[in-house]
Amino acid sequence: MRNTYIPYPVRIKQTRVETEDKQLKSFLFEFMRDEDAEAFKYMPGQFAELSVSGYGEIPIGIASSPTEGKDLLFTVNKVGAVSTRLHNMKAGDVMGVRGPLGNSYPLKANEGKNIVIVAGGFAVTTLRSTMNWLLHPDNRAKYGDITFIYGARTPGMLLYTEEWTAWQKSGQAKVCVTIDREAPGWSGLVGFVPTVTEQTAPNPDNAIALICGPPIMIKFTQPVFDKLGWKSDQIIMSLENRMKCGIGICGRCNVGPEYVCKDGPVFTKTQLDRLPREY
Amino acid sequence: MDNAAIAKGIREAAKKLLGEGKVDVVIGYAKGTVPMRDYPYFAYTPEEAENLTWSGFCCNNLALYAIRRPGRMAVVAQGCVSRNLVGLVNENQVKRENLYVIGVNSPGMVDRRKVQALFPGQTITEVEEVGDELIVKGVGFAEKVARKKVMRQNCYTCVQRNPVISDELIGGEGPASHGGNLDKVAAPWEKLGSSERWAEFQESFKDCIRCYACRDACPLCYCHVCFVDESQPQWCGKTQDEADVATFHLLRAFHCAGRCTDCGACESACPAGIKMRRLTMKIEKDIRDLYGYQPGMAIGAQPPMTLFKPNDPQDFIK
Amino acid sequence: MSSKILSKDKLDAFLQGLKGARDVFAPAMVEGKVGWAAVEQASDMLTEFSNTEMSPKDFFFPQTECMMRFKNASGDPEGMIMMAEPALARPRALMNIRPCDAKAFQVLDLIFVQDEMTNDLYWRDKRERTACIGLACNDPCPTCFCTSVNCGPHHEAGLDLLLVDLGDKYLVKVLNDKGAELAKDLPAAAAGDEAKAAELKIAAEAKITGGVSMDQVKSREVMELYEAGHWDRVQESCLNCGTCTFCCPTCHCFDIQDEVQGESGRRVRNWDTCMSWLFTMHGTGHNPRGTKKDRVRQRFMHKFKYIPVKRGGEIGCVGCGRCVQLCPVNIDVRRVVNDMNA
Numbered sequence: 001m002r003n004t005y006i007p008y009p010v011r012i013k014q015t016r017v018e019t020e021d022k023q024l025k026s027f028l029f030e031f032m033r034d035e036d037a038e039a040f041k042y043m044p045g046q047f048a049e050l051s052v053s054g055y056g057e058i059p060i061g062i063a064s065s066p067t068e069g070k071d072l073l074f075t076v077n078k079v080g081a082v083s084t085r086l087h088n089m090k091a092g093d094v095m096g097v098r099g100p101l102g103n104s105y106p107l108k109a110n111e112g113k114n115i116v117i118v119a120g121g122f123a124v125t126t127l128r129s130t131m132n133w134l135l136h137p138d139n140r141a142k143y144g145d146i147t148f149i150y151g152a153r154t155p156g157m158l159l160y161t162e163e164w165t166a167w168q169k170s171g172q173a174k175v176c177v178t179i180d181r182e183a184p185g186w187s188g189l190v191g192f193v194p195t196v197t198e199q200t201a202p203n204p205d206n207a208i209a210l211i212c213g214p215p216i217m218i219k220f221t222q223p224v225f226d227k228l229g230w231k232s233d234q235i236i237m238s239l240e241n242r243m244k245c246g247i248g249i250c251g252r253c254n255v256g257p258e259y260v261c262k263d264g265p266v267f268t269k270t271q272l273d274r275l276p277r278e279y
Numbered sequence: 280m281d282n283a284a285i286a287k288g289i290r291e292a293a294k295k296l297l298g299e300g301k302v303d304v305v306i307g308y309a310k311g312t313v314p315m316r317d318y319p320y321f322a323y324t325p326e327e328a329e330n331l332t333w334s335g336f337c338c339n340n341l342a343l344y345a346i347r348r349p350g351r352m353a354v355v356a357q358g359c360v361s362r363n364l365v366g367l368v369n370e371n372q373v374k375r376e377n378l379y380v381i382g383v384n385s386p387g388m389v390d391r392r393k394v395q396a397l398f399p400g401q402t403i404t405e406v407e408e409v410g411d412e413l414i415v416k417g418v419g420f421a422e423k424v425a426r427k428k429v430m431r432q433n434c435y436t437c438v439q440r441n442p443v444i445s446d447e448l449i450g451g452e453g454p455a456s457h458g459g460n461l462d463k464v465a466a467p468w469e470k471l472g473s474s475e476r477w478a479e480f481q482e483s484f485k486d487c488i489r490c491y492a493c494r495d496a497c498p499l500c501y502c503h504v505c506f507v508d509e510s511q512p513q514w515c516g517k518t519q520d521e522a523d524v525a526t527f528h529l530l531r532a533f534h535c536a537g538r539c540t541d542c543g544a545c546e547s548a549c550p551a552g553i554k555m556r557r558l559t560m561k562i563e564k565d566i567r568d569l570y571g572y573q574p575g576m577a578i579g580a581q582p583p584m585t586l587f588k589p590n591d592p593q594d595f596i597k
Numbered sequence: 598m599s600s601k602i603l604s605k606d607k608l609d610a611f612l613q614g615l616k617g618a619r620d621v622f623a624p625a626m627v628e629g630k631v632g633w634a635a636v637e638q639a640s641d642m643l644t645e646f647s648n649t650e651m652s653p654k655d656f657f658f659p660q661t662e663c664m665m666r667f668k669n670a671s672g673d674p675e676g677m678i679m680m681a682e683p684a685l686a687r688p689r690a691l692m693n694i695r696p697c698d699a700k701a702f703q704v705l706d707l708i709f710v711q712d713e714m715t716n717d718l719y720w721r722d723k724r725e726r727t728a729c730i731g732l733a734c735n736d737p738c739p740t741c742f743c744t745s746v747n748c749g750p751h752h753e754a755g756l757d758l759l760l761v762d763l764g765d766k767y768l769v770k771v772l773n774d775k776g777a778e779l780a781k782d783l784p785a786a787a788a789g790d791e792a793k794a795a796e797l798k799i800a801a802e803a804k805i806t807g808g809v810s811m812d813q814v815k816s817r818e819v820m821e822l823y824e825a826g827h828w829d830r831v832q833e834s835c836l837n838c839g840t841c842t843f844c845c846p847t848c849h850c851f852d853i854q855d856e857v858q859g860e861s862g863r864r865v866r867n868w869d870t871c872m873s874w875l876f877t878m879h880g881t882g883h884n885p886r887g888t889k890k891d892r893v894r895q896r897f898m899h900k901f902k903y904i905p906v907k908r909g910g911e912i913g914c915v916g917c918g919r920c921v922q923l924c925p926v927n928i929d930v931r932r933v934v935n936d937m938n939a
């Protein structure tokens with residue numbers, strides 16, 4: 001039996017500062033051992049514990065898609081001791097990845113449906129994974145229309161610009177990227193995510209919505225979906241809580257009986273409506 | 280007045296205060312579900328005030344619950360609790376005008392562990408107080424025990440059984456002390472050299488399980504974030520290793536220097552039976568010797584560690 | 598399975614037999630307290646005791662446990678790789694475990710080992726390499742309520758052998774193959790001995806009067822229990838200390854921390870407590886269980902609703918009564934559960 005607390009050793013292949021405030025940095029990892037890469041089978045929506053010896057671990061959503069190959073991409077917000085240390089690490093450095101952890105977006109169970117993705121701020125990471133997975137030639141034909149709504153405060157705070165620009169150009173998905181306020185050089189949409197969602201007016205028929213963002217965005221986006229006639233079991237959200245073990249034991253991330261790390265992080269709104277708002 | 284009569288007096292006072300709307304809550308003690316464990320109780324209505332009690336088993340320090348509590352409150356206070364209330368007023372954690380003190384002379388509280396130690400392996404089902412005696416009942420036995428024999432150590436050496444402030448005194452004033460010598464608590468330490476002290480200290484705290492009940496039961500520990508909970512930087516490790524356990528207890532003791540009223544709530548709360556007073560009472564003796572100060576004796580008095588005077592003794596700085 | 602007989606004058610021989618292959622621990626007087634200690638001979642063991650002050654969960658889940666080590670050599674890629682700690686060197690036996698504490702092992706087995714991913718080798722290895730020998734309670738305490746939480750004074754779950762004190766001898770109930778191996782040299786019990794043990798069981802159960810009712814807790818939805826009014830009163834006096842969680846045989850929450858000293862480092866786990874505000878605090882400053890009420894409620898909901906929902910009706914409480922005895926402000930779990938059920 002494998003000891004699931006022991007991280008797989010990985011080497012940082014590439015880093016990239018993602019945002020103008022330099023708070024978000026992406027890390028591309030390559031596994032040091034082929035068998036670990038083989039064992040790390042994941043789906044969009046899952047996360048992993050990034051492990052920096054001497055500092056600890058942080059749970060971060062996987063931003064890459066398994067369709068992109070064996071390397072793993074994570075975008076990390078600099079908030080605590082581990083993420084601060086991680087931001088100071090550079091290509092070539094060795095660290096650990098433990099996972100994949102948690103459930104994933106129910107993509108396979110919803111083949112044949114239209115997919116609406118709503119992302120706010122840096123919560124877009126696992127939805128980048130989802131988009132790349134959905135748009136992959138092996139998968140694209142299995143789904144109907146794909147709508148990608150994504151907002152950030154300023155153009156400089158938008159992640160993965162090259163990629164969503166490419167999705168837009170490919171015509172494979174409807175891409176609506178917005179910023180909070182007018183900004184010089186920005187010719188795209190302006191307005192908060194809930195407003196843009198309302199304007200986009202995604203149709204609930206034969207569709208699911210994947211929503212991920214800060215609590216305030218979720219709070220104001222939910223009523224929009226209600227108004228458009230969406231049912232709670234069509235709305236799928238991803239939660240974040242403080243975690244340690246990542247495998248449903250250590251007790252801090254639970255929301256009612258559900259462990260965000262193991263039973264989640266992805267829940268339907270129907271599930272969340274029956275749970276305490278401890279997230 | 281015996282404890283039963285005082286309890287009645289407390290209930291009457293509480294009912295009046297709540298009935299007349301003078302306070303929102305009366306914080307007192309109620310009878311516990313296990314022997315010798317009366318617990319902090321919050322009465323919001325005259326009916327709830329019927330649950331208030333008074334006994335030799337009131338080992339929590341209720342001043343704790345007054346800290347930054349909004350609204351008007353009455354607090355049942357024996358000597359030490361009143362001293363902590365004074366300390367909290369002086370440290371701006373409690374507004375005197377929002378506080379109504381129901382003062383009581385302390386009979387000296389009972390140390391559960393001492394009582395249990397008299398009946399090794401036996402299950403105590405009930406302990407009754409009759410004057411200066413306890414009647415300890417268990418399966419197949421009932422024995423009398425003198426209160427003095429099983430009193431908490433801090434109650435022996437108490438110098439202030441009467442409340443220092445009270446808006447109403449139930450049962451009148453009683454003796455100020457039980458006759459113990461507070462300075463003697465620190466005496467064993469003073470005979471030891473520094474390495475022996477360290478060994479003694481390690482021995483005293485080796486059973487700590489780091490539940491922080493001592494800190495959480497203490498009315499001095501009202502920091503929004505305790506240093507042991509700080510994570511950036513992390514001052515103190517989280518393990519059971521000696522260094523981490525020692526760091527917690529030493530730093531906490533120093534944070535409390537010149538503020539501790541020796542209420543004994545920490546020792547009563549400790550699930551491991553640790554005698555933290557061995558440490559705190561040495562520190563308080565140093566404060567008395569150096570600054571002639573006893574905490575919580577007067578409104579307006581400032582704890583020496585919060586005050587700088589050019590002529591402060593400083594021989595201990597090496 | 599079968600029952601055997603262990604005469605009390607043969608207890609030491611039985612213990613020495615165990616010691617041939619295992620380190621043996623049992624309740625003993627440790628500096629004036631009833632605690633767990635390594636035992637050399639039968640006279641080291643307490644036989645007349647209610648229960649140890651702390652639960653024996655730390656034999657499998659130590660309060661501080663090194664999970665892995667690393668070198669802290671900067672720039673050395675090998676140094677950043679985690680090396681697992683070796684498993685328990687010598688098998689162990691725990692003697693005279695009270696049935697409530699053994700039941701707690703079984704509840705924790707369900708939590709620490711769930712599937713391929715949730716597979717806590719630290720817990721599992723120690724469980725597998727430890728023989729658990731119980732001692733039935735013939736005289737439960739007034740704070741015991743095991744019979745109302747899926748347990749009982751002669752409960753057998755989590756044990757390999759259960760001893761029942763019959764006066765001058767023990768009836769030894771063999772509960773599985775591991776137990777059979779341990780008791781293979783003992784003589785078989787007579788039918789009369791088994792009948793006597795059965796009578797003692799009924800008598801012991803009858804002595805437990807202060808139980809809790811769980812029927813409504815079971816049938817009510819999570820949110821109904823969560824939003825009930827009584828939590829406002831339960832939390833009032835709570836100190837938010839960790840006493841209840843640390844003395845509890847089923848509380849299992851932990852923290853993981855890295856520690857570095859010079860060139861070596863280790864990743865350790867330590868018991869943690871849901872009573873601490875820090876436990877759930879996000880890096881951003883947001884706290885999903887930000888109030889004392891949230892935290893107090895979490896502990897009881899976890900034990901009496903969340904675990905039953907997730908673990909097929911098992912309860913995260915075995916009725917040992919330790920928290921009832923040790924809570925500094927007498928928050929009595931029996932009262933709380935009855936309020937949840939009211």
